[in-house]
Amino acid sequence: MASEHSESQETNSTSLVEDSLNISFEDINYTVRHGVLAGGRKTILHDLCGTFNAGELTVIMGQSGAGKSTLMDILAGYSKPTSGSIYVNGRVRNEKMFRRRSCYILQDDQVQNMLTIQESLHIAADLKLGNHISGQQKKQRIEEIITSLGLTRARRTRAGNLSGGQKKRLAIGLELISDPPVMFLDEPTSGLDSSISKQIVYLLHLLARQGRTVVVTMHQPSAGLLYMVDRIYAVAAGRCAYVGSVTQLLPYLERMNLMCPPYHNPVDFLIEICVENASGLVESSNNGRNNNWCTNISHETDSSIIEKSNLSNCEEVCLTTLPTPKEDPTSKILLALKSTYSTSFCKQFTTLTRRSLLSMWRDPAFTIMSTGIHCAMALFIGTLFYNIGSDAKYVRDNYNFLYFSLMFLMFTAFSSVSINFPEEIPVIRREHFNRWYTAGAYYTSTVVSALPKQTVCTLSYAFIVYWLTGQPGEINRFASFCLILLLVSYVALCKGLLIGSLFNVKNGVIFGPFFIMPFTIFSGFFLRYTDAPFFIRWLFNASFLKHGLVGVVLSIFGMNRPNLVCSDMYCHYSYPIQFLQDNGMVGEKFSLAIVALISIGLIVSVLAFVILKIRLKSKW
Numbered sequence: 001m002a003s004e005h006s007e008s009q010e011t012n013s014t015s016l017v018e019d020s021l022n023i024s025f026e027d028i029n030y031t032v033r034h035g036v037l038a039g040g041r042k043t044i045l046h047d048l049c050g051t052f053n054a055g056e057l058t059v060i061m062g063q064s065g066a067g068k069s070t071l072m073d074i075l076a077g078y079s080k081p082t083s084g085s086i087y088v089n090g091r092v093r094n095e096k097m098f099r100r101r102s103c104y105i106l107q108d109d110q111v112q113n114m115l116t117i118q119e120s121l122h123i124a125a126d127l128k129l130g131n132h133i134s135g136q137q138k139k140q141r142i143e144e145i146i147t148s149l150g151l152t153r154a155r156r157t158r159a160g161n162l163s164g165g166q167k168k169r170l171a172i173g174l175e176l177i178s179d180p181p182v183m184f185l186d187e188p189t190s191g192l193d194s195s196i197s198k199q200i201v202y203l204l205h206l207l208a209r210q211g212r213t214v215v216v217t218m219h220q221p222s223a224g225l226l227y228m229v230d231r232i233y234a235v236a237a238g239r240c241a242y243v244g245s246v247t248q249l250l251p252y253l254e255r256m257n258l259m260c261p262p263y264h265n266p267v268d269f270l271i272e273i274c275v276e277n278a279s280g281l282v283e284s285s286n287n288g289r290n291n292n293w294c295t296n297i298s299h300e301t302d303s304s305i306i307e308k309s310n311l312s313n314c315e316e317v318c319l320t321t322l323p324t325p326k327e328d329p330t331s332k333i334l335l336a337l338k339s340t341y342s343t344s345f346c347k348q349f350t351t352l353t354r355r356s357l358l359s360m361w362r363d364p365a366f367t368i369m370s371t372g373i374h375c376a377m378a379l380f381i382g383t384l385f386y387n388i389g390s391d392a393k394y395v396r397d398n399y400n401f402l403y404f405s406l407m408f409l410m411f412t413a414f415s416s417v418s419i420n421f422p423e424e425i426p427v428i429r430r431e432h433f434n435r436w437y438t439a440g441a442y443y444t445s446t447v448v449s450a451l452p453k454q455t456v457c458t459l460s461y462a463f464i465v466y467w468l469t470g471q472p473g474e475i476n477r478f479a480s481f482c483l484i485l486l487l488v489s490y491v492a493l494c495k496g497l498l499i500g501s502l503f504n505v506k507n508g509v510i511f512g513p514f515f516i517m518p519f520t521i522f523s524g525f526f527l528r529y530t531d532a533p534f535f536i537r538w539l540f541n542a543s544f545l546k547h548g549l550v551g552v553v554l555s556i557f558g559m560n561r562p563n564l565v566c567s568d569m570y571c572h573y574s575y576p577i578q579f580l581q582d583n584g585m586v587g588e589k590f591s592l593a594i595v596a597l598i599s600i601g602l603i604v605s606v607l608a609f610v611i612l613k614i615r616l617k618s619k620w
C-alpha cells in the first residue's frame with residue numbers, strides 16, 4: 001500500500017479543491033505505558049491498515065476493549081499513533097488541515113443543557129462561521145439543519161429536556177454547521193433504544209450518501225442497522241479481523257469454514273468467533289490490507305433501506321434541505337481562512353460570555369441560592385457581632401469577625417467553581433477539539449462570566465455585615481473593606497478554577513481543601529508573621545488570606561482611625577495603632593495588599609489556564 005501513496009505533504013491548495021476525502025492508514029501501532037513503576041508497555045493496536053472512503057458509512061466494530069475507540073482517536077487526530085501513517089486521498093495527512101475538514105463527536109457527548117436547539121445552533125454558527133458567512137446565510141443553514149435532522153418540533157426545547165436520540169442529533173447538527181466532509185462518531189448509538197439507534201444510523205447513512213466520509217464505532221451493530229452500513233471494519237484485540245461490505249461477510253467467513261447459523265446476525269457471529277479464530281481472521285484480512293471484500297458495497301437506495309430496516313418511524317430524519325458538501329460553499333469559505341479558527345479571539349470571547357450568561361439566566365436557582373446564602377450568613381454574623389465596630393472592648397471580636405468574613409467568602413467562591421467547572425470539561429473538550437474556539441477565549445469568558453455573580457454575592461454580604469456590626473461610617477473605609485473582600489473572593493474563584501481544571505468533581509471535593517487550607521494557616525491569624533520561623537515566612541507572602549487579612553484590618557483599624565470609645569473600665573485597644581502593633585501590621589501598606597492579591601490572582605489564573613490547556617490536549 002505504501003507505494004500507492006505519494007509521500008508528499010498534503011498541501012492546502014489540494015485540500016481546498018477536494019470535496020471528498022478518502023482516508024487510509026498503514027501499520028498503525030499504539031502503545032501505552034503499563035504500570036508506571038513496572039515501566040512496562042502495552043500494545044493496543046498492532047500494525048493496523050485500512051481504507052475508509054467518502055460517500056460510505058463505515059462502522060468500526062469489535063468486542064469491548066478491542067481497540068475501536070483507540071483507533072478512532074488516532075484517525076480523528078485526537079491521539080497520535082506510536083508508529084504508522086495516515087493518508088488523505090493518497091497523500092500523507094496534514095493534521096492541521098485535516099482537523100479543519102473533520103469533526104469528532106465523542107461518546108460522552110454533552111450539549112449545553114440550558115439552551116434550546118435553536119440557540120445552541122445559533123451560538124455554534126457564530127463561533128464556527130464568524131463574520132465570513134452572512135447572518136442570512138447562517139439563519140438559512142440553521143433552518144436546513146433543524147429541518148433535515150427532524151428537530152423542527154423540538155427547536156425551542158432546552159437541550160437538557162431532549163430525548164437521547166434528539167440530543168445525539170443536536171450534537172451532529174452542531175458539527176454540521178461548518179459542513180465537514182469527514183465525520184467521526186464514537187459509539188453514537190450507545191444508550192439508545194433500537195428504534196432511536198436506527199434513526200441515528202439512518203441519519204449517518206444519509207450524510208455519507210451526500211459525499212461525506214462517515215466513520216463510527218459500534219460495539220455490535222444489530223441486524224436492523226446493518227442495511228444502512230456500507231463498510232465494516234472489525235477489530236479483534238488490536239488487529240483487523242475483517243474489512244469489507246456487510247453482504248460479503250458471510251462468504252468471507254464461509255471461505256474459512258466458519259459457518260454462521262441460519263437466522264443469526266452475521267456480525268454477532270463474527271464477534272463471537274473473533275477471539276478463538278483471531279489469527280486466521282487477521283491473516284485472511286491481511287490485518288486490514290485485503291480490500292477484496294469491499295468490492296460489493298451495495299449503495300442501496302434509500303427506499304429499499306427504509307423498507308428492509310423497518311424505518312417507518314424515522315421519516316422525520318430526511319436530508320432533503322441540507323446541501324451536499326459539493327454544493328455548499330461554507331466549508332470552502334472557511335478553509336480559505338489562514339487561521340485555524342473561523343472567528344477572532346474577541347468574537348469567541350463575546351459569544352462564549354453571552355452563552356454562559358444566558359445559561360446562568362436560564363438556571364437562576366444557583367445564583368439565587370448563592371446570593372441567598374450570602375445574605376442569610378451576613379444577617380446571622382451581623383446579629384452575632386452586632387454593633388461591635390466602634391467599641392474598643394470588642395476589638396478582638398471585631399478581628400475574629402473580619403477573619404471569618406474572609407474565610408466564608410473564600411470557601412463559597414472556591415467551592416462554587418471547583419464543583420461546577422469539571423462538569424463543563426466534556427463539552428469544552430469536544431468544542432475545542434472541533435475548533436469552535438481557543439482554550440484562552442473559553443477560559444477568559446468563564447472567568448468574566450463568573451465575576452458578576454461573585455460580585456453581587458460579596459457586596460451583599462459586605463454591605464449587610466458592615467452596617468450591622470457598626471463599623472465606621474466612612475465611605476473610603478467601606479470601599480476599602482469591599483475591595484479587599486472582592487479581591488479575596490476573586491482569588492478564591494481562580495483557585496476553584498485551578499482545582500476544577502485539575503480534578504473531576506469527586507476528587508476536587510476530596511483534594512480541594514488540601515489546596516486551600518494551608519493558606520488559612522499562613523494568614524497571620526493563627527500564627528503571626530513575626531513569630532513564624534524564618535524559613536517559612538515566604539509562605540505568608542504567598543498566602544492570599546494573609547494579604548486579605550492585612551487589607552481588611554487596615555481598612556477598619558488603619559488609615560489614621562481616631563481612638564475608639566471604651567464601654568468598660570479599661571480597654572487595651574482604645575488606640576487602633578496598638579492593635580495593629582500587636583498583630584505585626586504597623587508597617588503594612590493597604591496598597592501593597594491590593595497589589596499582592598492581584599498578583600496572586602493573576603498567577604493562579606495563568607496556572608489554571610495552563611492546566612486546562614494540557615487537559616484539553618490530553619484525554620485526562
Ligand SMILES: Nc1ncnc2c1ncn2[C@@H]1O[C@H](COP(=O)(O)OP(=O)(O)OP(=O)(O)O)[C@@H](O)[C@H]1O
Nearest residue numbers: 032033044062063064065066067068069070071219
Ligand atoms: N492509556 C491506557 N492505558 C492502559 N490501557 C489502555 C489505555 N487506553 C486504552 N487502554 C486499553 O486498551 C484497550 C482498548 O481500549 P479501547 O477504549 O480502544 O477499546 P474499545 O474497543 O473502544 O472498548 P469499548 O467498546 O468498551 O469502548 C482496552 O483494554 C483498554 O483498557
